[in-house]
Amino acid sequence: LASTMTKQQANWSPYDNNGGTCVAIAGADYCVIAADTRMSTGYSILTRDYSKICKLADKCVMASSGFQADVKALQKVLSARHLIYQHQHNKQMSCPAMGQLLSNTLYYKRFFPYYSFNVLGGLDTEGKGCVYTYDAVGSYERVGYSSQGSGATLITPFLDNQLKSPSPLLLPAKDAVTPLSETEAIDLVKTCFASATERDIYTGDKLEIVVLNADGIRREYMELRKD
Amino acid sequence: MKLLDSTDSGNSSSIERTQYPYVTGTSVIGIKYKDGILMAADMGASYGSTLRYKSVERVKPVGKHSLIGASGEISDFQEILRSLDELILYDNMWDDGNSLGPKEVHNYLTRMMYNRRNKFDPLWNSLVLGGVKNGQKYLGMVSMIGVHFEDNHVATGFGNHLARPILRDEWHENLTFEDGVKLLEKCMRVLLYRDRSAVNKLQIAKITEEGVTVSQPYALKTFWNFNAFQNPTAGAEGSW
Numbered sequence: 001l002a003s004t005m006t007k008q009q010a011n012w013s014p015y016d017n018n019g020g021t022c023v024a025i026a027g028a029d030y031c032v033i034a035a036d037t038r039m040s041t042g043y044s045i046l047t048r049d050y051s052k053i054c055k056l057a058d059k060c061v062m063a064s065s066g067f068q069a070d071v072k073a074l075q076k077v078l079s080a081r082h083l084i085y086q087h088q089h090n091k092q093m094s095c096p097a098m099g100q101l102l103s104n105t106l107y108y109k110r111f112f113p114y115y116s117f118n119v120l121g122g123l124d125t126e127g128k129g130c131v132y133t134y135d136a137v138g139s140y141e142r143v144g145y146s147s148q149g150s151g152a153t154l155i156t157p158f159l160d161n162q163l164k165s166p167s168p169l170l171l172p173a174k175d176a177v178t179p180l181s182e183t184e185a186i187d188l189v190k191t192c193f194a195s196a197t198e199r200d201i202y203t204g205d206k207l208e209i210v211v212l213n214a215d216g217i218r219r220e221y222m223e224l225r226k227d
Numbered sequence: 228m229k230l231l232d233s234t235d236s237g238n239s240s241s242i243e244r245t246q247y248p249y250v251t252g253t254s255v256i257g258i259k260y261k262d263g264i265l266m267a268a269d270m271g272a273s274y275g276s277t278l279r280y281k282s283v284e285r286v287k288p289v290g291k292h293s294l295i296g297a298s299g300e301i302s303d304f305q306e307i308l309r310s311l312d313e314l315i316l317y318d319n320m321w322d323d324g325n326s327l328g329p330k331e332v333h334n335y336l337t338r339m340m341y342n343r344r345n346k347f348d349p350l351w352n353s354l355v356l357g358g359v360k361n362g363q364k365y366l367g368m369v370s371m372i373g374v375h376f377e378d379n380h381v382a383t384g385f386g387n388h389l390a391r392p393i394l395r396d397e398w399h400e401n402l403t404f405e406d407g408v409k410l411l412e413k414c415m416r417v418l419l420y421r422d423r424s425a426v427n428k429l430q431i432a433k434i435t436e437e438g439v440t441v442s443q444p445y446a447l448k449t450f451w452n453f454n455a456f457q458n459p460t461a462g463a464e465g466s467w
Contacts, residue, residue, distance in 0.1 A: 011247055014344050014372055039376055044387050046368075047378045069341050069373030112345075 019202030021151030026129030065149030095122035106138030144176025151196035254386030264357030271426030293358035329358030341373030
């Protein structure tokens with residue numbers, strides 16, 4: 001009788017990791033958000049030209065890596081919610097507001113999570129750069145810079161070293177936005193990805209960089225190693 | 228196999244979910260070429276390790292502007308075709324001069340696959356969706372858990388491992404129809420040699436602004452006359 005009563009095992013997983021890495025760096029009056037454009041599954045590459053970056057509002061851009069179907073669904077939900085906000089309030093959502101919305105949306109699926117690792121970048125209500133970093137179920141924090149995804153373990157220590165982030169334990173609380181100029185920050189991001197591409201098999205092909213500042217939004221690309 | 232839920236008191240309500248596929252098709256390959264999209268799939272459907280059905284059309288037109296190719300569970304593909312039929316029907320009933328293009332159909336399929344995955348009852352297919360509308364070529368893919376993307380060339384299953392590398396090397400913009408077919412045949416031949424669920428009977432479908440053409444089934448020429456295959460027992464003679 002025991003043979004007919006064993007608990008059935010799942011033979012398919014509702015999740016997959018499509019890889020990739022995201023980085024965001026906040027400056028005094030700009031924000032740089034970057035992600036590679038490789039989409040993988042297992043040891044195969046599905047496509048080399050896939051954007052992980054989504055503009056949610058005029059001053060708010062999100063980059064996400066993880067399970068692509070969940071990422072896309074999340075982007076869709078947030079874009080739709082932003083449209084409703086615009087209809088109701090006749091204005092764009094601020095980056096901190098979108099930050100909270102993203103956290104709540106992720107926690108809403110706490111018991112069947114969006115397998116999506118996000119960094120939210122943009123300008124806050126004062127025009128200063130802001131970066132929010134998330135885990136898959138919505139815990140978030142405003143930081144001066146962040147990295148998520150398969151290459152995050154390689155990039156974060158490097159950013160810690162280069163951006164000399166003050167300890168969050170200090171009082172009075174020191175601002176975490178970097179004093180680097182926009183061009184220096186972009187260069188730093190390019191270096192991060194070039195290094196991560198060397199050692200992380202899921203990172204590579206092409207780097208997409210989005211820059212948000214008072215003049216608006218700008219996009220840049222850089223080739224990465226394709227192996 | 229039925230999954231009993233907590234409200235089950237014996238034999239009343241029981242949730243059935245897809246556990247494994249039964250009758251499956253193997254790879255589908257799609258490429259963009261000068262005038263539109265070319266898609267190839269063999270006509271086999273396996274029942275486990277048996278090559279059970281050998282005349283299954285796995286590439287079908289959808290509306291005026293799209294082609295769909297499916298690998299995976301054939302019954303789920305038939306269900307998808309039924310849903311797409313309904314979708315196109317309602318689109319036509321508007322009679323407003325507008326028709327759903329490949330981008331829209333791909334999005335519909337993606338939502339369908341993702342929502343089934345959310346209910347833990349997936350449609351066990353990997354779909355290729357290609358088409359042309361107003362001169363714009365489109366080629367995309369959706370998997371059974373909703374992972375989707377578009378590219379200049381796509382392939383499902385074994386095709387991803389065996390055909391994509393060939394396509395990455397030899398595909399280029401503005402392939403002629405003849406070159407496109409040759410390229411697809413090259414990929415299908417490799418799959419025929421190396422995929423045990425492939426059968427030597429395939430169809431190549433073409434979609435352009437003008438419309439859809441699905442070729443008659445035909446077979447690829449294969450070569451087995453290698454020296455190593457002659458006198459296979461040469462190094463270790465047996466009794467026969």
